[in-house]
Amino acid sequence: xxxxxxxxxxxxxxxxxxxxxxxxxxxxxxxxxxxxxxxxxxxxxxxxxxxxxxxxxxxxxxxxxxxxxxxxxxxxxxxxxxxxxxxxxxxxxxxxxxxxxxxxxxxxxxxxxxxxxxxxxxxxxxxxxxxxxxxxxxxxxxxxxxxxxxxxxxxxxxxxxxxxxxxxxxxxxxxxxxxxxxxxxxxxxxxxxxxxxxxxxxxxxxxxxxxxxxxxxxxxxxxxxxxxxxxxxxxxxxxxxxxxxxxxxxxxxxxxxxxxxxxxxxxxxxxxxxxxxxxxxxxxxxxxxxxxxxxxxxxxxxxxxxxxxxxxxxxxxxxxxxxxxxxxxxxxxxxxxxxxxxxxxxxxxxxxxxxxxxxxxxxxxxxxxxxxxxxxxxxxxxxxxxxxxxxxxxxxxxxxxxxxxxxxxxxxxxxx
Numbered sequence: 349x350x351x352x353x354x355x356x357x358x359x360x361x362x363x364x365x366x367x368x369x370x371x372x373x374x375x376x377x378x379x380x381x382x383x384x385x386x387x388x389x390x391x392x393x394x395x396x397x398x399x400x401x402x403x404x405x406x407x408x409x410x411x412x413x414x415x416x417x418x419x420x421x422x423x424x425x426x427x428x429x430x431x432x433x434x435x436x437x438x439x440x441x442x443x444x445x446x447x448x449x450x451x452x453x454x455x456x457x458x459x460x461x462x463x464x465x466x467x468x469x470x471x472x473x474x475x476x477x478x479x480x481x482x483x484x485x486x487x488x489x490x491x492x493x494x495x496x497x498x499x500x501x502x503x504x505x506x507x508x509x510x511x512x513x514x515x516x517x518x519x520x521x522x523x524x525x526x527x528x529x530x531x532x533x534x535x536x537x538x539x540x541x542x543x544x545x546x547x548x549x550x551x552x553x554x555x556x557x558x559x560x561x562x563x564x565x566x567x568x569x570x571x572x573x574x575x576x577x578x579x580x581x582x583x584x585x586x587x588x589x590x591x592x593x594x595x596x597x598x599x600x601x602x603x604x605x606x607x608x609x610x611x612x613x614x615x616x617x618x619x620x621x622x623x624x625x626x627x628x629x630x631x632x633x634x635x636x637x638x639x640x641x642x643x644x645x646x647x648x649x650x651x652x653x654x655x656x657x658x659x660x661x662x663x664x665x666x667x668x669x670x671x672x673x674x675x676x677x678x679x680x681x682x683x684x685x686x687x688x689x690x691x692x693x694x695x696x697x698x699x700x701x702x703x704x705x706x707x708x709x710x711x712x713x714x715x716x717x718x719x720x721x722x723x724x725x726x727x728x729x730x731x732x733x734x735x736x737x738x739x740x741x742x743x744x745x746x747x748x749x750x751x752x753x754x755x756x757x758x759x760x761x762x763x764x
């Protein structure tokens with residue numbers, strides 16, 4: 349968990365403002381949910397490994413004896429926890445407020461979440477997620493709207509050239525069925541397949557054999573990995589079929605093709621989508637299309653999401669189609685170290701000790717009323733250090749104010 353100095357905080361807020369504006373332009377409405385959810389909801393088997401990283405909150409009023417008696421049962425010790433993502437809270441929000449929401453609800457959530465990660469570069473215990481979700485639409489249009497809006501965000505931030513890697517959990521399951529993996533093996537097989545980028549095909553096959561997975565199924569999968577493949581296969585029926593083994597149901601391929609056609613229509617050009625039959629994403633609640641946002645400047649994803657049609661039914665008692673996309677805010681901010689506020693005026697008024705306070709505030713008020721951001725600073729002995737600090741804090745210009753200065757006589761000079 350981190351502190352942010354003024355310049356860092358200002359940069360983060362500028363990026364958040366761009367994301368919020370673009371998402372709202374695409375018809376999404378912002379909501380807010382509490383930072384805490386019930387322990388049972390956060391540990392309902394929907395959050396994958398993130399459930400293990402949840403921060404739990406001790407029940408109030410427990411004495412030492414009660415704590416000792418419940419020490420072996422986390423659910424008896426805690427009744428609340430800090431949210432580890434924004435999807436579980438959204439499902440609860442929708443189930444609670446459904447009567448007041450439209451049939452197809454488009455939500456924005458931009459807020460911090462908490463996970464008990466081992467701190468390292470790019471991994472924090474508190475970080476911001478920027479989510480958009482569509483609830484109530486089972487068609488490929490919902491995924492297409494999410495992808496189009498998220499690609500638009502990258503463009504607006506100056507990160508043009510983004511692509512979306514796409515797969516479908518139903519295709520993954522059908523593929524494992526074709527190879528002959530037993531149903532109870534598949535969760536573990538998917539965990540291993542998800543390591544393909546890190547350990548390569550031979551490493552994946554070796555790990556599957558070490559796990560004691562069905563030998564014939566591993567052989568079939570190994571042969572599939574060794575097949576010739578076309579890296580430039582298009583996001584169409586032929587390209588998707590070429591990337592999959594025979595026997596995948598037509599309705600899955602048809603859904604993906606419709607998604608590509610819809611995104612292409614929205615973007616006015618070829619859809620920046622790439623089919624990846626090995627994309628897994630670890631969240632346990634995904635039921636259909638899954639995707640990750642990639643950019644050529646980095647070798648890690650800048651966001652992702654998928655369809656989770658079964659989650660809301662856990663709270664509502666009936667299934668409601670839902671799909672979401674989460675922008676990796678912290679990673680994007682790190683890419684935009686030079687993001688500035690060039691569209692606004694900001695200046696420091698450096699004044700002498702003898703300038704009357706009323707005069708200073710009158711000049712400042714006039715500049716603020718004209719749309720500027722203004723800071724007052726008394727002239728120090730080391731003027732250079734003051735100006736350097738002001739520039740680091742995001743100010744772009746300065747002016748000196750003497751006893752006779754007026755708003756019209758100010759000489760505004762650039763910083764740096």
